[in-house]
Amino acid sequence: MPGEIAFEFPELFFTGLWLTIQISVLGLVGAIVIGTFVALARVSPLVPLRWIGGAYVEFFRNTPLIVQLFFLFLGLPFLGFRFSTDTFESIFRAAATGMALYHGAYVAEVVRGGLLGVDRGQIEAARSLGLSYVQMLQHVQLPQTFRSVIPPLGNIGIALVKNTSLASTIGVAELLYAAEIVESRTFRTYEAFIAATMLYLLLTIPLGIAVNALERRMLVVR
Amino acid sequence: MRGLTRAFALGLALAFIAAACTVGTTTPSPTVAASATSGRPKLELSTYQYALQTKGKIRIGTQEDNTPFSVKNPATGKWDGFDVAVGREIAKAIFGESDDPDKYIEYVPVTSATRIPSLTDNKADVIIKTFTINEDRKKQIDFSDVYFKTGQRILVKKDNTTIKEAADLAGKTVCAQRGSTSEQNISSATNGAARPLLLDSYPACLLALQQGQADAVSTDETILFGLVKQDPNTKIVGKYFSTEPYGIGIKKSVNGDRTGFVDFINRTQIVMITGGTWAKLYEQYITPVSGDKKRTPDD
Numbered sequence: 001m002p003g004e005i006a007f008e009f010p011e012l013f014f015t016g017l018w019l020t021i022q023i024s025v026l027g028l029v030g031a032i033v034i035g036t037f038v039a040l041a042r043v044s045p046l047v048p049l050r051w052i053g054g055a056y057v058e059f060f061r062n063t064p065l066i067v068q069l070f071f072l073f074l075g076l077p078f079l080g081f082r083f084s085t086d087t088f089e090s091i092f093r094a095a096a097t098g099m100a101l102y103h104g105a106y107v108a109e110v111v112r113g114g115l116l117g118v119d120r121g122q123i124e125a126a127r128s129l130g131l132s133y134v135q136m137l138q139h140v141q142l143p144q145t146f147r148s149v150i151p152p153l154g155n156i157g158i159a160l161v162k163n164t165s166l167a168s169t170i171g172v173a174e175l176l177y178a179a180e181i182v183e184s185r186t187f188r189t190y191e192a193f194i195a196a197t198m199l200y201l202l203l204t205i206p207l208g209i210a211v212n213a214l215e216r217r218m219l220v221v222r
Numbered sequence: 223m224r225g226l227t228r229a230f231a232l233g234l235a236l237a238f239i240a241a242a243c244t245v246g247t248t249t250p251s252p253t254v255a256a257s258a259t260s261g262r263p264k265l266e267l268s269t270y271q272y273a274l275q276t277k278g279k280i281r282i283g284t285q286e287d288n289t290p291f292s293v294k295n296p297a298t299g300k301w302d303g304f305d306v307a308v309g310r311e312i313a314k315a316i317f318g319e320s321d322d323p324d325k326y327i328e329y330v331p332v333t334s335a336t337r338i339p340s341l342t343d344n345k346a347d348v349i350i351k352t353f354t355i356n357e358d359r360k361k362q363i364d365f366s367d368v369y370f371k372t373g374q375r376i377l378v379k380k381d382n383t384t385i386k387e388a389a390d391l392a393g394k395t396v397c398a399q400r401g402s403t404s405e406q407n408i409s410s411a412t413n414g415a416a417r418p419l420l421l422d423s424y425p426a427c428l429l430a431l432q433q434g435q436a437d438a439v440s441t442d443e444t445i446l447f448g449l450v451k452q453d454p455n456t457k458i459v460g461k462y463f464s465t466e467p468y469g470i471g472i473k474k475s476v477n478g479d480r481t482g483f484v485d486f487i488n489r490t491q492i493v494m495i496t497g498g499t500w501a502k503l504y505e506q507y508i509t510p511v512s513g514d515k516k517r518t519p520d521d
Contacts, residue, residue, distance in 0.1 A: 073435075074426065074429050074430065074433065074435075077433045077435070078433075087395050087417075087419060087430075087435045087436065088395075088417065088419075090435065091419075168400070169421070169422050170421070171419045171420055171421055177400065177420070180400055180401050181400070181401065181405075181420075183401065184400075184401035184402070184403075184406070185406060
């Protein structure tokens with residue numbers, strides 16, 4: 001049976017799967033929070049905020065994720081910052097942070113598109129009814145934005161789960177790392193990578209189904 | 223005009239005659255060319271080394287950035303290092319003494335991934351590149367005798383006094399390359415008690431060591447030499463806890479196309495070792511980074 005090798009090395013594959021899940025969840029939540037704030041900055045009436053938001057997106061979107069992870073793990077100490085005194089906690093935190101920062105830039109662009117897609121009339125009506133800017137965001141603009149950006153956010157989520165494999169380059173013992181170790185010890189390359197692929201699909205396919213269900217429930221009828 | 227054309231034709235004719243004369247006198251008869259008239263070693267006709275001697279060039283495959291074994295100076299394009307020097311000794315054995323042995327050598331840059339294919343595809347005649355002899359590889363290519371022995375050791379910061387042997391790595395963070403035999407050796411030597419930080423390359427491991435994110439780096443001593451050169455504030459400790467014997471890689475003889483070559487390389491190596499050249503090369507290239515002296519590979 002394909003993927004059987006995962007049960008021969010459960011401490012590598014299933015611990016790896018658990019770490020992948022942890023980094024994915026933390027990364028995705030972080031990315032959505034960061035991305036929303038950056039998107040709001042980009043559409044804000046204040047010019048400095050727009051500039052900061054734009055710079056964030058340009059930087060994190062245009063540099064490779066591997067480089068960002070490397071910098072978070074081995075570059076920050078030069079600037080005096082460490083995530084933790086324990087190296088393994090450090091690499092985990094660096095990986096989760098890297099996922100959030102990098103995908104945050106993509107979320108920001110998607111949410112910005114959603115914000116701009118909300119009917120101008122809605123915003124003007126809200127303001128003329130006396131709602132403050134924050135109240136308008138909270139009750140009118142953001143809820144409508146999120147309903148419309150669920151499919152692209154789902155895309156980013158699935159991409160994020162797969163990108164966690166890059167955390168192996170800074171030493172995180174996640175799923176890809178498990179496959180590589182098992183391969184180098186047993187030379188059973190195909191089996192090891194098929195097992196890893198199946199475990200990744202175990203995460204991405206349900207995520208895709210959940211996003212589709214959510215989208216159907218919150219269908220934006222125009 | 224007529225006079226000019228005739229003069230030209232005459233000149234051309236003289237040139238052709240002169241060329242024909244010189245060509246006639248230098249046509250070598252096969253047995254004579256290999257003799258000592260040109261100061262070159264006498265080699266047997268049917269062998270590969272004789273074919274190389276006639277061709278006038280040997281293609282040596284080695285790596286550009288493998289301190290202290292092979293380094294190519296990017297500014298001057300000159301190659302240097304222990305492996306490169308061994309290659310020059312082989313060139314000397316085929317082409318004779320010369321003030322510039324490199325004129326008989328064509329260096330073919332290879333990496334660990336391309337070294338076996340470069341032999342089997344006949345892109346290089348020999349591979350001299352910190353090449354560990356093992357049974358799997360012997361199925362694909364031939365190896366010379368061992369010309370260098372090394373093993374796995376440990377790199378720590380110079381002021382580290384707690385790690386002296388492999389057993390001391392228990393509970394410590396040790397950095398090695400992911401998927402390498404080095405990380406497997408660490409695991410077996412410490413019974414899984416070391417905490418492995420597996421990165422993509424040894425320079426990255428060195429960085430982790432420098433920042434204190436790793437307590438030690440462990441791999442072949444020869445790679446550690448390169449790291450010490452990069453950062454003199456580190457030192458190599460511990461006895462070998464694995465053995466890596468290096469050999470020169472040669473393509474397997476198919477239909478006799480490499481006849482006598484492996485034996486020739488082995489004989490050249492023996493001459494190098496017994497004659498003291500090996501010890502001199504060790505002192506020149508390895509001692510500055512290792513601090514020890516060896517007279518033979520078995521020391």
